[in-house]
Amino acid sequence: MHTAPLTFRIAAPSDPDVSNVLTLVRSAYRGDASRAGWTTEADLLADERIDHAGVLAKIAAPDGVILMAHDETGALASCCELLKRPDGKLAYFGLFAVDPTRQAGGIGRQVLAEAERYAKQELGVERMEMSVIWTRDELIAWYVRRGYTKTEETRPFPYEHLVNGKALRDDLYFSMLVKDL
Numbered sequence: 001m002h003t004a005p006l007t008f009r010i011a012a013p014s015d016p017d018v019s020n021v022l023t024l025v026r027s028a029y030r031g032d033a034s035r036a037g038w039t040t041e042a043d044l045l046a047d048e049r050i051d052h053a054g055v056l057a058k059i060a061a062p063d064g065v066i067l068m069a070h071d072e073t074g075a076l077a078s079c080c081e082l083l084k085r086p087d088g089k090l091a092y093f094g095l096f097a098v099d100p101t102r103q104a105g106g107i108g109r110q111v112l113a114e115a116e117r118y119a120k121q122e123l124g125v126e127r128m129e130m131s132v133i134w135t136r137d138e139l140i141a142w143y144v145r146r147g148y149t150k151t152e153e154t155r156p157f158p159y160e161h162l163v164n165g166k167a168l169r170d171d172l173y174f175s176m177l178v179k180d181l
């Protein structure tokens with residue numbers, strides 16, 4: 001698989017790409033734009049996933065970062081968040097998005113690998129965790145192929161925090177996946 005080289009950068013509050021992060025995340029997770037990709041939450045949720053203040057809060061979190069990946073033209077191709085948990089040994093991985101028109105070309109694999117490197121070397125953690133909506137078998141299988149284990153742990157879906165929209169199902173919850181780094 002040929003994959004274009006990516007340049008990684010941690011987002012700052014004043015970063016000109018903050019609004020692009022918002023657009024990217026929304027387009028990858030929700031609505032018809034996300035159907036261009038191979039996995040989407042468009043049939044589960046009809047909200048906006050996150051708002052500008054939500055992105056800024058993640059950037060400003062003392063133990064958190066948003067990692068951005070730009071392609072050779074300088075366009076934002078992917079992003080994710082890493083949040084170091086209070087025990088100092090575990091990082092949460094989330095907000096993972098690849099431009100839906102460019103998925104299935106190896107970008108996601110590269111970004112996850114860089115996130116794991118960053119979590120281990122820069123945040124100093126030993127383990128990564130992530131939450132995936134339980135219905136998303138194809139996505140869980142992708143993470144399992146990347147070395148993650150689906151645990152028995154589940155967490156409630158935050159129905160009360162949906163952004164400008166609604167859920168399309170009332171039986172959602174998260175499955176927790178973990179990987180030793």
Ligand SMILES: CC(C)(COP(=O)(O)OP(=O)(O)OC[C@H]1O[C@@H](n2cnc3c(N)ncnc32)[C@H](O)[C@@H]1OP(=O)(O)O)[C@@H](O)C(=O)NCCC(=O)NCCS
Nearest residue numbers: 028029038039096097098103104105106107108109138145
């Ligand atoms: C999950 C996501 C980040 C992966 O990014 P990506 O650039 O497509 O990832 P890659 O190109 O590295 O990998 C694509 C994989 O999809 C697989 N794939 C492609 N089409 C598929 C399909 N129709 N069904 C299942 N798997 C498929 C490929 O086989 C490949 O897996 P492999 O490398 O193990 O063979 C991206 O799809 C995305 O942004 N999804 C929407 C947001 C989301 O769900 N984020 C994660 C929330 S926890």
